[in-house]
Amino acid sequence: MSETALHERIRADIEGQILSGAVLPGGKIPSELELMEVYGCSRATVNKALSRLNDAGLVYRRRKVGTVVAKPANQSMVLDVPDLRTEIAQRGQTYRYHVVDRVIRSAARNNDEEKRLAGKGRLLFVKGVHIADDRPFAFEERLISLATVPTIVKADFTFEPPGSWLLEHIAWTEAENIIGATAASEECAACLAIPVDSSCLLVERRTWRGEEGITQVRQQFAAGSYNLIARFGPDQGKKQ
């Protein structure tokens, strides 16, 4: 085995040709048979390289036609949505979560979204503040489906905030984030120690496991105190 695998070298070669513009969108990549000769390897190896490029969306492949460079209509970026406790710890700050309110209740009768989340069970509502180095950092209101996550009623959130607890105990299969701005309500402003109506970053997230809703959460951050970062680049694909 050489330093880097051959299939990886082939993949990088072709990716380079695409990104440098040497092969334009719509342009053809050599067929697997041709690449076998160029690299003096088996078809399985070039197939692996081309399949990865296909998975990454850089090319598409069709029988008889061959492998073609895709158009960069690809405007999707990768947004890391980290656990707040983890993120604050990584900054070297001390983390604390303060529970403002904690109630078990049924879904509101006039709220279809809550009813979908609750299913046939009840909801745990938790309101709290994330605190970094004794300064309030995020105001959070969260609903959790007890039908999906019954064991969370025993959790102690002064020890571990509900978001982190859920991450440790439940695998989600689907999530949606809506990111916007809002003006701080009186309660939010009091919790974050900022003036009423000042500008806040607002993140609303819903997560599911298959068809079952797990949680929905609304987080507010004082403007400038926190940003989300989304990236697109060639250094993707490294995990764990």
Add this chain to the structure above:
Amino acid sequence: MSETALHERIRADIEGQILSGAVLPGGKIPSELELMEVYGCSRATVNKALSRLNDAGLVYRRRKVGTVVAKPANQSMVLDVPDLRTEIAQRGQTYRYHVVDRVIRSAARNNDEEKRLAGKGRLLFVKGVHIADDRPFAFEERLISLATVPTIVKADFTFEPPGSWLLEHIAWTEAENIIGATAASEECAACLAIPVDSSCLLVERRTWRGEEGITQVRQQFAAGSYNLIARFGPDQGKKQ
């Protein structure tokens, strides 16, 4: 060949066991040799299934140890960052871009970021407002590297806004978005027809082609008028 490929069936089987919680994080997936017997297939086939799970971050694999279910630390979502003109058109609204200012200048001497973007060339600065159905929608300040994109000096932005022009004419390989909130400045408030200091969603984006900077842009949206949406789900991975 059956309806779905065998490697895909194996992948889905194991994914199901992970997502349902039948195998917990840290739990072991059978070795390739064991799975060969279970599914009565060759090692290459189970390897392909397990490799895809590894790429997706659901498991990690180590020699001698085997394949282990990863902790769901995997909090990366896909954020679509669409072209504003396209997005407004898709909503069925009429789109217009109003140029507030347009200047060609050198990088500011005390601004390292501008100097990196400019390289050895000058910068095109464009300030403008995106308008949907005659209502101001976004306030935008943009710098474009003329070293990288010299032909943009001839573009008519009343016809096509600079962001859309760039999308049509330049392929980028890397992009970074910083998403936060801010309070509207006097100028921004005037352009968006909102009160000074009201809450705005702020998107700052930089794009590169290889090592060369293409553009950096700062867009502000009145709170509530626009949201970004990021998703994670099983319907990912379909491209083109």
Add this chain to the structure above:
DNA sequence: CAGTGGTCTAGACCACTGA
């Protein structure tokens, strides 16, 4: 029909790493 990719097999040698 003929070219191209999709998938699979049976086997091989090797690298890494826990015991």
Add this chain to the structure above:
DNA sequence: CAGTGGTCTAGACCACTGA
């Protein structure tokens, strides 16, 4: 040392699809 994954080969049959 022994088990496990990483990679590769040479070959096979098939499905799809443009000409």
